[in-house]
Amino acid sequence: MSGELNLRKEQVQQAAFEAWNKDRKNTCILHTGLGKTFLMFKCIIASGAKQVLILFEANIREANIKADITQYKKFYGVDPMKGRKVIYMCYQSAYKTDIRSIFPEGKIFLGLDECHEITGKARWEFIRNSNLSDVDVLAITATLDKETIFEYDFGKSTKYDLINGIFPVCFTYNIESARQDGTTRDLQIYIYNHRLDNHSRNIVAGTKFQRWNTTEFAQNQHYNNEMRKWMFSRAENKEFILRSIMSKRSQFLYNLPSKIEECKKLLSVLPGRTLVFANSSKALIALDIPAIVSENPNYLKDLEKFQKGKINQIGSNKILLQGANLKDLDNIIFLSYYGKSKDAIQRAGGSLPLSI
Numbered sequence: 491m492s493g494e495l496n497l498r499k500e501q502v503q504q505a506a507f508e509a510w511n512k513d514r515k516n517t518c519i520l521h522t523g524l525g526k527t528f529l530m531f532k533c534i535i536a537s538g539a540k541q542v543l544i545l546f547e548a549n550i551r552e553a554n555i556k557a558d559i560t561q562y563k564k565f566y567g568v569d570p571m572k573g574r575k576v577i578y579m580c581y582q583s584a585y586k587t588d589i590r591s592i593f594p595e596g597k598i599f600l601g602l603d604e605c606h607e608i609t610g611k612a613r614w615e616f617i618r619n620s621n622l623s624d625v626d627v628l629a630i631t632a633t634l635d636k637e638t639i640f641e642y643d644f645g646k647s648t649k650y651d652l653i654n655g656i657f658p659v660c661f662t663y664n665i666e667s668a669r670q671d672g673t674t675r676d677l678q679i680y681i682y683n684h685r686l687d688n689h690s691r692n693i694v695a696g697t698k699f700q701r702w703n704t705t706e707f708a709q710n711q712h713y714n715n716e717m718r719k720w721m722f723s724r725a726e727n728k729e730f731i732l733r734s735i736m737s738k739r740s741q742f743l744y745n746l747p748s749k750i751e752e753c754k755k756l757l758s759v760l761p762g763r764t765l766v767f768a769n770s771s772k773a774l775i776a777l778d779i780p781a782i783v784s785e786n787p788n789y790l791k792d793l794e795k796f797q798k799g800k801i802n803q804i805g806s807n808k809i810l811l812q813g814a815n816l817k818d819l820d821n822i823i824f825l826s827y828y829g830k831s832k833d834a835i836q837r838a839g840g841s842l843p844l845s846i
Contacts, residue, residue, distance in 0.1 A: 498673050499524050502663055507532045509661040510628060516660035517605060517629040517653055521668040526630045527558040530601050531570035537626040539599040542576045543592055545584050545616075546603040548808065550790070552578040555603075585613040589620040598625045605629035605657075609649045611642055617656060629657040633664070682756070686710055687748040706746055713739035744770035744826045753777060753825050757803055762820030763796075766805035769826045774805035777825075782806035 503525050506518045510533055520526050534542055544555065555578070563569050577592060589598060600622075602608055608616065634650040642652075653659070688707035695704045695712065704712075716735050720728055750773055757764065757779065768774050771783040780792035782804055795801045797817055805825075 495673060498671060502671075502673065503529045503532065506661040506663065507536070511536055513658070513660070514626040515622070515657055516627070517631070517634075517657045519631060519634060519659060519662040519664065521663055521665050521673075522632045524663065524668065524673060526603070526632075527555055528562060530603070530628055530630065531559070531562050533626070533628045534570050534574070534599050534601070535568065537597075537599045539597040539626060540574050541593045541596055541598045542571065542574050542601070543589060543598060544576065544578050544601040544603060545581055545608065546578070547581055547607045549580060550793070551603060581608050581610075581613045581616075584608075584616045585610075587619075588616060589622065589625060596624075600625050600627045602627065602629040602657075605631045605653055606634055606649050609640070609652050611640075614642065614652070627657055629653055634659070682752065684749060684752060686746070690747075692747055693742075706748060709742060710739070713742065741770070744768065745773045745776075749773075749825060750776050753823060756823060760821055760823075763799075763802045763818055764804075764821040764823065765816060765819055766803070766823045766825050767827070768805060768807060768824075769828065771807060773825060774807065777805055779803045779805055 502520070506520055506529050510516045510518055510529075514533075514537065518526075518529060520529065530544075546552070546555075559569065559571055575593075579592075589600060608614060634653060636648050636650040639646050639648060640652075647655075650659075686706040688705050691703040691705055693704050693706055693709045694701055695709055696702050713735060717732065717739070720732050720735065723731075725731070753766065754777060757766070757777065766774065766777060766779070771781065771785045774781040774783055775785065780786070780789075780796070780801060780803070782789045782793050783806065786792065792801070792804060796804045799818070
């Protein structure tokens with residue numbers, strides 16, 4: 491079955507490549523786990539450019555891409571980067587420059603890994619400031635938001651419209667396509683019902699001038715009441731206050747002591763190799779398992795241990811969301827998550843069969 495699966499994935503990659511190869515300045519929307527990096531290698535080879543710039547979200551993505559180069563050489567007998575000058579750069583750094591400051595002349599291949607991440611207000615300056623003539627571009631992602639409107643200094647736009655306007659979407663193979671073709675795994679999903687603690691007064695509340703202890707339940711009620719009150723306010727600073735309350739409430743919910751304790755219980759009995767995803771580094775560190783977060787100075791060593799099977803439990807946030815595919819993963823626990831489905835799809839897509 492694995493041979494058939496790999497063959498079908500290769501067919502999807504080839505179809506995406508052929509769609510891109512017509513104009514060579516396009517976007518491919520490809521479900522996570524279908525081999526987006528291999529697609530990029532095929533495009534680089536076809537481009538013939540001797541200068542390659544690959545932009546991505548997380549630093550550890552560079553090591554992941556280099557590992558995929560080794561796999562590509564193993565499968566196809568070709569080194570896609572041989573004879574090319576390759577520069578890897580995070581979006582956080584790239585927006586400060588432009589493509590011709592990096593490669594002043596000659597043909598260039600530009601790879602935009604998880605291209606939705608370049609649509610931030612500051613990051614998009616890289617595209618606006620770059621002369622893309624004589625540049626082949628592959629923008630690639632698993633999903634592009636078509637609904638949320640973002641405001642830029644040049645107008646309002648969704649991420650989809652912004653990317654599609656510059657690098658037209660030429661190929662789409664989403665999760666529904668993957669499910670119909672059997673190129674994605676079947677997930678066993680379990681919902682762990684949790685209630686806010688209404689007994690232990692372990693939450694510090696109040697202001698910087700007056701503090702007191704309260705329960706999780708009471709603090710959540712406080713935030714909800716504040717939001718309702720300001721929703722009907724006519725004050726000029728209404729939106730600012732509401733965003734502030736929502737942010738505080740989110741951070742409070744991400745770090746609930748009761749959720750952390752329940753997650754510890756799961757980790758103590760769950761067999762196999764487990765990844766815990768959360769939006770809070772503080773919560774992940776509190777689980778007492780290696781946390782792949784920037785606050786952990788040894789996170790790269792811990793990730794390597796997990797990849798080599800020396801440890802079987804790790805936690806992470808955005809660093810692993812778009813940075814690395816994990817080997818032989820059995821379970822994913824969502825300790826906290828965002829409301830949009832995109833991140834959940836990415837978190838689940840790069841792993842092997844799992845339970846949530």
